[in-house]
Amino acid sequence: MNFKGNGIPLRDKGLDRVCATLCVHDAEIWAVLTVETRGFGFFEDRRPQILFERHIFHRLTSGKFDEGNADISSEFPGGYLSGSDEYTRLEKAMALDVDAALKSCSWGIGQVMGFNYAISGFGSVSEMVLQMVADENAQLMAMAKFIENNNLAAALQRKNWGAFARGYNGREYKKNEYDTRLAAAYAKYSVNLPDITLRAAQAALIYLGIDPGPVDGFRGRRTLAAILAFQERYGLHLSGELDGDTEELLFIKAFN
Numbered sequence: 001m002n003f004k005g006n007g008i009p010l011r012d013k014g015l016d017r018v019c020a021t022l023c024v025h026d027a028e029i030w031a032v033l034t035v036e037t038r039g040f041g042f043f044e045d046r047r048p049q050i051l052f053e054r055h056i057f058h059r060l061t062s063g064k065f066d067e068g069n070a071d072i073s074s075e076f077p078g079g080y081l082s083g084s085d086e087y088t089r090l091e092k093a094m095a096l097d098v099d100a101a102l103k104s105c106s107w108g109i110g111q112v113m114g115f116n117y118a119i120s121g122f123g124s125v126s127e128m129v130l131q132m133v134a135d136e137n138a139q140l141m142a143m144a145k146f147i148e149n150n151n152l153a154a155a156l157q158r159k160n161w162g163a164f165a166r167g168y169n170g171r172e173y174k175k176n177e178y179d180t181r182l183a184a185a186y187a188k189y190s191v192n193l194p195d196i197t198l199r200a201a202q203a204a205l206i207y208l209g210i211d212p213g214p215v216d217g218f219r220g221r222r223t224l225a226a227i228l229a230f231q232e233r234y235g236l237h238l239s240g241e242l243d244g245d246t247e248e249l250l251f252i253k254a255f256n
Contacts, residue, residue, distance in 0.1 A: 001094075001102075001126075003087065005133040006255055007046030009203040009215070010109070012196055014137030018144040022153045026193050031185035032143070032156075032168070033109055035178065039194075040215040041109030041136045043084040044206050048132040048139065050105045052089040054079050056115065057097075057104040065096050072096075099125060107132040110143025121145040159186060194218060201242050204254030205230060 018029060033039050037049050058066060058073045065073040072079065072093045081089060086105075093101035102125045103114035114125045120142040122128040131138040147153055147168070155163040161182040165173040173179060194217025202212040205226045210233075213222030224240045231238050234253075236246055 003047045003133055007042040008135035009200040010136035014140055018140050021144045024156050027186055027189035028156050030189040031182050034185045035181045036111045037109050041139045045084055048108045050086050050107055052086050052105050057093050057100055060100040061097055102129055108139030109136050112142050112146050119149045201250055204250050207254045
């Protein structure tokens, strides 16, 4: 399976559709995304963000691969390599059982577990993964369907972070202060929302090998420097601004 696509970032229509589905505002969605994936659904190599859970693979395969494979199959969580190195673990598990391996990962911007494919609106885990590879709009809608079909939308609407965290992240959510971090992220985004076009530009810059800092939709010194570097590379006016000419060429170079 090819996990590398174009890495298309979230756009306004995708975010609007999810907000309408869950009857919430942008700030609630950004809060969840920030806590789950630090706000972006792809790695720098354009593969979806994943985290392989060896205890899930152990459970789905009844532990038959445990011996000699403690890194990918164990009754206990752990063994994480982090970042895109998680694909090394996934591919090792896929050599043993493709279906169980895909179900044992959390995927994309909302980190939805593969075994939740049906409740997230997909006919199979393979279909889910293909959509995770496609773009962040699809990743975000999968998260929205998971929230909706698990009856968590009301908790999100009320900003009941404890109830939402329990349903979305499990009973152990307090160990990672999941509810506290959600509340803090929501407070931030209630005051200042990301610029979704700038966020897409930050993603494009990363794909082109120019570091803009976090893909967060906020303009800082690193983003300014990255835009200037792009403009210099392609002979554009050195404004440091995401003007029309810069935006058009940036997206052509990154996504075409």
